[in-house]
Amino acid sequence: MYEIDPATGRFQTFTLGAGKFSSLSAFGPARSGAGRSLYGLAGSYPNYLVAEIVGTFPIAKPIPVDSTPPVIIATVSPEANANGWHNTNVTINWTAEDPESGIASSSGNETVILTNETAGTTLICTATNGAGMSASQSVTVKIDKTAPTITYSGNERVYTVDRIVNISATADDALSGLAFSTASDIAGPAYIFSLGENTFYSTAMDLADNSGSGSVSFKVIVTYDSLGNLTQQFITKHGIANSLVAKLNAAKAAQARGNIKAVEGILGAFINEVSAQSNKSLTEEQAPILIRLAEALKEQAGN
Incomplete structure (x- = not known):
């Protein structure tokens, strides 16, 4: 601590002890006139005082200590x-x-x-x-600068209507990981898909906001043999199933001979018999499927 000695006009430091000053050390004399002098405190106290001279007695001001890191x-x-x-x-x-x-x-x-x-x-x-x-x-x-990848596996590319489609979709991102993906497996009986080319698209985004896309295509076709197999899958009554398959075989033979009118007539008879079996040997959902595919065979024969 410091104090000005009023008798001498000098700085003196003291530490509190038994009396007011247990130890003293004086600093340089005060000087008249305005000015600044630097006084060091006695002992190991790491500070300094700036004495500002006013008249004959200095006013001491402590320089701030830096106690905080950068x-x-x-x-x-x-x-x-x-x-x-x-x-x-x-x-x-x-x-x-x-x-x-x-x-x-x-x-x-x-x-x-x-x-x-x-x-x-x-x-x-x-x-x-x-x-x-x-x-x-x-x-x-x-x-992560790389977009996610989407891959499809198990695609046989061409399916007849009596086959099963089972294509697996996988989205992957090796670094940041996937945020979301619309990729999904494509599976089901081939007849539920449109005849001709079927294309499915998917997208994915990773945690770094990179986006990727993928697609897969396959074709569904109908033939006399595949429609005959599907008919037998749908109908458990052998007599009715055999009758319908016989018509398809006859239409196939007529087309091989180039007799398109015979093909159209035989397929027409197939369609009529299928319609008659709706809600009987065939469900309401199955009959339209067979009819749609038979109509496609008629159109193919005429082209």
């Missing part, structure tokens, strides 16, 4: 998305500040541009201020 800020551009990922190059700039004693030294504060994909690269900046206090700050950057 402040380090990392600026990442562009900012990461909501999932903490980037999908472009990333620039990291560092700022180290200490308004009291300033920055004496720093390391790792250079500008860095990250261009490679990474599951997590950590950068560290360290700074020391004029009072010898140090601080460090780190930032972790994750970059």
Whole structure:
């Protein structure tokens, strides 16, 4: 602690003890006129006093002590998305500040541009201020520039109407992982799909906001034999099933001879018999399927 001796106009320090001053040490005499003098406190107290001379007695003011470490800020551009990922190059700039004693030294504060994909690269900046206090700050950057992939497996490309379609869809992203995907398996009896080319599309997005897409195509065809097999799958009564299959075989033979009118007549008889079996040997859903496919055979024969 310090005090001005009113008798001498000198600074004196004291520590509290048994009396008001248990130890004293005087500092340089006061000087008249305005000015500033620097006085060091006795002992090991790490501070200084600035004496401001007013008249013959100085007014002492303490110089602020820096008791806080530097402040380090990392600026990442562009900012990461909501999932903490980037999908472009990333620039990291560092700022180290200490308004009291300033920055004496720093390391790792250079500008860095990250261009490679990474599951997590950590950068560290360290700074020391004029009072010898140090601080460090780190930032972790994750970059994924690759779009998700969508693959389809099990596609046989061409299916007759009596076959089963069973195509598996898989969406994958090896780095940041999937955020969502519309890819789904394509499965079911071939007759539920349109005759001709069928194409399915899907999309996916990863956690870094990269989007990918995929597609798969296959063809469904109807033949006399495949429609005969499907008819036997639908109808458990052998007599009726055999009658309908016999008509299809006759139409097939007529087409092989080039007799298109006979084909149309025989397929017409097939359609009439199927209609008659609706809600009997055939369900309400099955009969229209066989009729639709028989009509397609008639159209094919005429082309």
